[in-house]
Amino acid sequence: MVIGVLKEIKGNEYRVAAVPATVHEIVRHGHTVYVETGAGVGSGFSDAQYEAAGAIVADTNTVWEKADLYYKVKELFPQEFKWMNKDKILFTYIHSNAHPDETDTLLGSHVSAVAYEDVQDEEGKFPLLRPMSELAGKGGFLAALHFAQSVNGGPGKLLANVTGVETPIITMLGCGVVGTGAAELAAAFGNEVRILDVNMNTMLAAKKTSPANITYMISNRSNLEKCLRESDVIINGILWAKDRKDHIVYREDLKLMKPGAMIVDVACDENGAIETCRDTTHDDPIYYVDGVMHYCVDNIPSAFSQTASVTLANATLPYLLQMADKGFKKAMEDNRLLRLGMTCYDGKLTLKETALKQNREWTDADELVKVW
Structure with missing residues (x-):
């Protein structure tokens, strides 16, 4: 051939x-x-x-x-x-x-x-998405690190554990490859990292090899609202079925977020898990909705x-x-x-x-x- x-x-x-x-x-x-x-x-x-x-x-x-x-x-x-x-x-x-x-x-x-x-494997996972998902998750955190800088439009907060300063909170939606990839870097920088997922077994498996500054939480409305209020960055890695009309984070939920907080939507499903997500590019990567910065670049791995x-x-x-x-x-x-x-x-x-x-x-x- x-x-x-x-x-x-x-x-x-x-x-x-x-x-x-x-x-x-x-x-x-x-x-x-x-x-x-x-x-x-x-x-x-x-x-x-x-x-x-x-x-x-x-x-x-x-x-x-x-x-x-x-x-x-x-x-x-x-x-x-x-x-x-x-x-x-x-x-x-x-x-x-x-x-x-x-x-x-x-x-x-x-x-x-x-x-x-x-394409799937025997476990129902997606082997040809996995390598890009890991890069996208890690790249998503690096994007948050970049755009949190005041020179790049952010609040001027270093997403790392710095002596004398309150430790930033980074929340991942989903304990899949995107979420764990982003969490790996976020935790290595010393942040308080939270991962929300509906699957306890998935989180138990991930916890076996993760550092102590990653907390695993069942994804329910109460925990989500807590994370929305307290997090500096929300990173979404949940692929959303194209025929679904509901969301995890609705536009109204942005009012819960604190000033300077941002959303990084790695999944980039327009009107998906994050209602306010729309695809962006490396040339024009961010936009604001109700004062909340959104980063929704749909080909993050291309940067690497x-x-x-x-x-x-x-x-x-x-x-x-x-x-x-x-x-x-x-x-x-x-x-x-x-x-x-x-x-x-x-x-x-x-x-x-x-x-x-x-x-x-x-x-x-x-x-x-x-x-x-």
Whole structure:
């Protein structure tokens, strides 16, 4: 199979789907890899390194034309729509539920597509989200550290334990990879750290390896209000179902927060767990609602592009090789967990979440593979 590694065109997106080490593995499996000129530069990888790993470095049009499988990081942008057709496979973070025009293109072109964010493991977790979630959580705390500075619009408070000063309180919503990643750095800076979650077993497991300045609290309304009143930073890492209409933190709740407090929404689900969240960018990362600073950058890991690219490429490679070695259909038939990531096939929408949000017809992937 011919694999095409594309240069991302989203603003401030410096990650790349494959690094030279993973290209080498793909080539060892007998596949051809085309890498778009400059695709890895933003992550510190030169064209020469890709060539040394066995890739063919080529211009944009050549990569799109030659590839059987498009290997990317971000969703499709309008200028990329024209390359989708029935003979192609798309493997990337697709986020079709948030982009109706992209969904139109995927279905209209009859392309086969698998979304990183929907692939699961045997425990029901998301292995291709995990490496980015850890970086996003840690990056979210670093963003709070940055924007808490008076020179960056904040209250001028150092989010660390400083002698003679009251210790800041940092609260994480969710004890998943985002929450524990952010908590690791926040605790290392000496802050009083709180994690709210509804799953006691998850918190008990996390507590076994965490420092004493992290407190685990059941997520209920009483505890949430306490944390809203007392926290300097609220960091949200809870992915919100797209068809839900309720929230964890409502706009009215911002009145509970103290002056200078901020919200960092790593999940970035618009109108999601945090009602007042809307996506922002690295160029324009913050906004205020009722006096509360919000940081809602939707691609935090891009700020740490080399680390992000290496960890993402390591995570996605086994799944890519299944599709490349076996072909798309056989890979989907053989791996139920990979099949959960299938967004569409031959004009059929197989991701239920997108069907619900966009009021589209849904095809059960499990049933589809029995008859295709």
